[in-house]
Amino acid sequence: MSDPLLALQGIGKSFLGVRVLGGVDLEVRPGEVHAVVGENGAGKSTLMKIVSGVYPPDEGTIEFAGAQRHFSGPRDAQRAGIGIVHQEFNLLPQRTVAENVFLGREPRRRGLVDRRAMLGRAAELLASVGEGSLPPDTRVGRLGVAQQQVVEIVKALALDARLIIMDEPTAALADHEVGQLRALVRRLQQHHIGVLYVSHRLAEVFDLSSRITVLKDGRRVTTVNTDEVTADQLVRHMVGRELSGYYAERAKPDERGPVRLAVRAGGNRILRDINLQLRAGEVLGVGGLRGAGRSALARSLFGVSPFTTGAVTIDGEPVRLRSPRAAMRAGIAYVTEDRKGEGIVAGLSVLDNALLASRAVRPGWAGRGARAARIRDLLAAVELRAAGEDQDIRFLSGGNQQKVVLARWLALGPRVLLFDEPTRGIDVGSKSAIHDLVRRLARAGAAVLVVSSELPELLGLSDRLIVMRDGRIAGELPAGSSEEDVVALAVGTTRESVG
Amino acid sequence: MEIAERRPLPLRLRRFRAGSLVPIVMLLAVLLVLIAVRQPNFLAPPSLLSFLGRSTPIILLAAGQYFVIVSGEFDLSVGSLVTAQVVVAARLIDSEPSRTWPVVALLLTFGILVGLINGLVTTRLRVPSFITTLGMFLILVGAVYLWSDGAPKGGLSEEFRRFGRRAFEDVPGLGRVQYALLVLLAVATAAVxxxxxxxxxxLVAVGGNPRTAELSGVRVWRAKTIAFVLSGLAAALAAILLGGYSGVSFQAGAGLEFAAITAVVLGGVALGGGRGSVFGAMLGALTLEMLFALLNFYGVSGALKSTVQGAIILLAVAVSSVRSTSR
Known part of the structure; x- marks a missing residue:
């Protein structure tokens, strides 16, 4: 066993008083592929940012290549030999492969860029990772995602990286491209380069890594040798928390009405083979990992990025959901996950925000008084706490802003309500108020769909669950399912075999 | 908790909600006092009304510009549109009274059409409105020069000119009440x-957050296009009044776009959209004109006009952004 290349000890980090990492130990040996797994928000990204010098740790030590390090920034970490390949690439599409690889460090001769030397060295590096067939003078913009990733990796190698961090490297890759990446990672191992591999996809983690570290809620749960653990055990390590919080009673079977919303074979750029039925009076939860298509599902039903194939019916009537406006006319409402960016209009009053949708769909002077009165009733019904209806919405708490958004939709009397992360960024007290509202709306006869990455919320709120993976519905679960069931479907250890 | 609140700006600046009318009314009052000191008879009803009549075109343009700016866009084409309208009117009427009304109708249509093009190019072709309307500005200037071979031709009829010149004489208590003031009253009421x-x-919501508006069922492109049409229509009305008032020249509308934008900003409307009132914008126009009148009384050269406008825009925007980032 060789000396570790990277050794982290007791790494901790807080943001604005919130502890996101604490006491994390981690070790990568030369030539080792060390996987880091965990749920959304487990602290993986923060840990990677600490290793790559983006954040300094609040506590703990970083030892790299035999010396203690205090990186002053990403460039410092880079100089020390730590390269990072991001989920989103940092490449210049108008420049060639070679220019990207040597950006800012072009080989020079008599003060001018020595193009020939640059192309030659880029070709050597590409050949060293088995990608000799990629011409170094191609413009990066013309390459596919997988090849761009190769360029990112070669760029790191050009900096003499001895450790390469790969953050969700396969998130953007098609299935056949994943094989290519695997070959590349093996090559890196042969060159004794250590790899820190962050991924949601357990299949690849098992395929590529020699050890796995599981993070949960900012702490290290365990580090295991890959060949001594099963996927099920891993999932239990990732989840393993207690259910907490109170949720209103679920719908009784007789409270569920007829099928309100039905999608057959729905698909678009992100989603495939979406078949689902949503009944009046029920809350359908949508789980899955970030990027699995949960939000995309809600957004296609609301016409933001519409289905391009398949058919949707509401109460048996075919509907075309080409735009939010069309979806609204069909009786659908959508509470976005990005409240600040597309939920509220900061600078406008509570009343103006609440009236936005009504004004857009049913404008006119007639019935203005009745409409305003109805909005006031709704704002009272959602128990809004504000200084007054003329208060600028930006000064309300997240929970109260969400109530205003909800009132905006309720004014239209929607038959289908789509909630995307309904309690994101909302304090605990308001959370249960929002949960109660969701249940009350279902009880009043609405068909409700809730997307959430918080498992306790998803399990507590839903009468039924679907779990998304890679743009498809990976499976359906009844009420009372466990967090392990959801995660297992989300990462793909059931229904499809590992490896 | 005992955390001292940071006050990076004097309290006075922060107390007013953005878009509040208080600052502009205060500024107007200060100007009135200064004028009263220097030129007391300016404040007598006849001369005040006459001043209001002269200011009507810029007030109309400010009202039109308000709708565009509050929706998050700009209209730089109104000055050249006014020029084009005046020159076109002169040539088409060619001092022939019977053509007056058809040409008035034509001018209004022309204004609407230019607004429509500005709006559709901005929203459907996704050209930033700054560029769209700057392009329209240049197109109109060039087209008018070309069409009139470099010098305005023809002349306006007496009928046409009376919109900007004539008045009800001897109104009890007020004296001369110009037709323009009726136009002002009607347009101001309609705009409010x-x-x-x-x-x-x-429209304010569209300027404040177009994504939210879109996801709430607002057809953002349509709302913005209508705003541009309103601005074009305001330019047509302003041109009809100005043609009568100051006559036909290639300078008829020069610089009015910046005057209108300055007025709107002065009236508390946020550049970039989402905040402000049309009443404030119109008061802003009045204040701006009054400021120029005051400078005139104090013998400051009219050549400083654009410098003053530029300084106002910079100052007003700086104050409002410092205020909004210091929250």
């Missing part, structure tokens, strides 16, 4: 009502 209507409030 429109800004409080569903359309007007929706």
């Amino acid at each position: 009502l429109l800004s409080r209507s569903d359309f007007g409030r929706t």
